[in-house]
Amino acid sequence: xxxxxxxxxxxxxxxxxxxxxxxxxxxxxxxxxxxxxxxxxxxxxxxxxxxxxxxxxxxxxxxxxxxxxxxxxxxxxxxxxxxxxxxxxxxxxxxxxxxxxxxxxxxxxxxxxxxxxxxxxxxxxxxxxxxxxxxxxxxxxxxxxxxxxxxxxxxxxxxxxxxxxxxxxxxxxxxxxxxxxxxxxxxxxxxxxxxxxxxxxxxxxxxxxxxxxxxxxxxxxxxxxxxxxxxxxxxxxxxxxxxxxxxxxxxxxxxxxxxxxxxxxxxxxxxx
Amino acid sequence: xxxxxxxxxxxxxxxxxxxxxxxxxxxxxxxxxxxxxxxxxxxxxxxxxxxxxxxxxxxxxxxxxxxxxxxxxxxxxxxxxxxxxxxxxxxxxxxxxxxxxxxxxxxxxxxxxxxxxxxxxxxxxxxxxxxxxxxxxxxxxxxxxxxxxxxxxxxxxxxxxxxxxxxxxxxxxxxxxxxxxxxxxxxxxxxxxxxxxxxxxxxxxxxxxxxxxxxxxxxxxxxxxxxxxxxxxxxxxxxxxxxxxxxxxxxxxx
Ligand SMILES: Nc1ncnc2c1ncn2[C@@H]1O[C@H](COP(=O)(O)OP(=O)(O)O)[C@@H](O)[C@H]1O
Ligand SMILES: [Mg+2]
Numbered sequence: 001x002x003x004x005x006x007x008x009x010x011x012x013x014x015x016x017x018x019x020x021x022x023x024x025x026x027x028x029x030x031x032x033x034x035x036x037x038x039x040x041x042x043x044x045x046x047x048x049x050x051x052x053x054x055x056x057x058x059x060x061x062x063x064x065x066x067x068x069x070x071x072x073x074x075x076x077x078x079x080x081x082x083x084x085x086x087x088x089x090x091x092x093x094x095x096x097x098x099x100x101x102x103x104x105x106x107x108x109x110x111x112x113x114x115x116x117x118x119x120x121x122x123x124x125x126x127x128x129x130x131x132x133x134x135x136x137x138x139x140x141x142x143x144x145x146x147x148x149x150x151x152x153x154x155x156x157x158x159x160x161x162x163x164x165x166x167x168x169x170x171x172x173x174x175x176x177x178x179x180x181x182x183x184x185x186x187x188x189x190x191x192x193x194x195x196x197x198x199x200x201x202x203x204x205x206x207x208x209x210x211x212x213x214x215x216x217x218x219x220x221x222x223x224x225x226x227x228x229x230x231x232x233x234x235x236x237x238x239x240x241x242x243x244x245x246x247x248x249x250x251x252x253x254x255x256x257x258x259x260x261x262x263x264x265x266x267x268x269x270x271x272x
Numbered sequence: 273x274x275x276x277x278x279x280x281x282x283x284x285x286x287x288x289x290x291x292x293x294x295x296x297x298x299x300x301x302x303x304x305x306x307x308x309x310x311x312x313x314x315x316x317x318x319x320x321x322x323x324x325x326x327x328x329x330x331x332x333x334x335x336x337x338x339x340x341x342x343x344x345x346x347x348x349x350x351x352x353x354x355x356x357x358x359x360x361x362x363x364x365x366x367x368x369x370x371x372x373x374x375x376x377x378x379x380x381x382x383x384x385x386x387x388x389x390x391x392x393x394x395x396x397x398x399x400x401x402x403x404x405x406x407x408x409x410x411x412x413x414x415x416x417x418x419x420x421x422x423x424x425x426x427x428x429x430x431x432x433x434x435x436x437x438x439x440x441x442x443x444x445x446x447x448x449x450x451x452x453x454x455x456x457x458x459x460x461x462x463x464x465x466x467x468x469x470x471x472x473x474x475x476x477x478x479x480x481x482x483x484x485x486x487x488x489x490x491x492x493x494x495x496x497x498x499x500x501x502x503x504x505x506x507x508x509x510x511x512x513x514x515x516x517x518x519x520x521x522x523x524x525x526x
Contacts, residue, residue: 138371142385143360145353
């Protein structure tokens with residue numbers, strides 16, 4: 001079928017068009033897979049045991065990574081904020097500015113990217129390995145719907161874990177910011193927390209935190225899609241794993257732009 | 273629907289003019305055969321001729337490009353995973369690679385299909401799994417992880433898992449590959465017992481002719497996408513086709 005285009009006299013053009021056609025086919029397959037996941041999500045029986053195991057694998061095991069990164073990102077952000085705000089004599093605003101930056105954008109995005117790295121690579125490799133060693137076929141042969149059992153549980157684990165990890169990232173970030181601040185100014189923790197949250201309404205946290213559920217869905221769907229359809233032995237598994245990270249990171253960054261725009265549209269007062 | 277779309281009575285497995293290609297590679301071309309209930313059908317053929325593909329077609333893991341695959345009277349080719357699960361409840365499959373789940377122990381692999389049905393309380397499931405492992409000579413390996421087993425042991429664990437749900441149809445892909453002659457003949461005895469006592473219909477892919485003669489009722493030789501010959505062991509040994517004849521004669525035990 002691609003050869004209809006390949007007969008074009010310009011080799012670079014035909015190669016380009018072939019690439020476009022292939023990408024479109026790939027994307028079509030991905031959308032179909034996402035549709036299948038949604039359909040299978042509402043079908044009984046719900047695999048609670050497996051879902052719980054995946055939430056632990058995806059969420060709980062990411063806690064050290066998220067906390068450490070949060071501390072580091074928070075302290076760095078805090079140092080930058082200080083150097084900027086000092087010029088205006090607005091040091092008192094540092095916790096507020098940091099909380100704002102973290103909660104609104106840095107926390108969700110960094111959490112999403114870290115998850116894409118750790119979780120995406122893991123799921124891509126795990127399902128890819130199961131595919132090429134026929135374990136997915138074996139599941140099916142034992143009358144188990146493998147999409148329902150392996151894929152849906154992992155995708156939902158990502159959707160559930162993403163906002164929880166984001167909240168953790170935000171708090172770790174604030175803690176990191178406080179640590180950086182306490183060295184310079186010796187501020188107290190309660191005062192710091194109080195200022196950090198004073199100018200943010202509860203509703204401000206909700207949209208940016210919940211949008212990470214979409215990140216989780218992208219990471220879960222992309223990495224299960226690539227792993228589930230892996231082929232070509234160990235090399236194919238490696239490819240599935242790497243591509244899971246790359247494609248879910250890109251997907252997440254791009255979709256984030258739309259989500260931020262969408263949240264501003266819903267909450268013109270600056271919810272995003 | 274026309275009458276030709278009905279399965280042959282008394283044949284729980286039937287392939288009708290099944291074709292399957294992978295890209296440009298034609299594996300099966302209008303291949304047809306049926307397996308009578310309670311008998312063992314032995315599929316022979318050189319490597320890469322599509323024997324494993326045939327078993328996967330019967331299990332519905334691979335869809336044919338054309339033709340029909342009847343399992344227990346139903347054409348499974350249009351079915352999705354959820355519908356196939358109903359048919360697969362009566363089906364056991366030993367994969368050529370054994371395909372054990374490598375994240376759980378050998379015993380839990382065998383217990384897995386039992387847990388999925390959840391008809392029995394946990395201690396009973398464990399006992400049953402241990403019993404099945406015992407029957408394939410792996411009584412001491414319940415808590416061993418699959419990666420710690422040898423190839424032949426994995427095969428046997430895979431067989432125990434396939435037998436766990438007492439399938440009425442059992443597909444076994446090279447059961448004696450990687451086994452010593454003694455264990456291999458023990459597996460033959462086990463398959464024979466399953467056939468005679470549980471009236472299970474067997475499809476066995478093997479290169480081990482002596483073993484195939486012990487268990488098999490009908491034999492078929494797959495080559496060039498079709499069955500080149502089909503009949504009893506003696507009929508195939510006397511085949512006019514030298515390839516089939518040599519295949520039946522040249523093999524040693526092991
Ligand atoms: N999933 C697959 N994708 C592409 N080619 C395959 C696939 N499965 C089998 N084949 C090809 O089909 C042919 C038959 O394979 P197989 O049934 O495994 O042979 P055998 O008779 O040795 O069991 C081989 O050439 C193999 O490369
Ligand atoms: Mg094979």
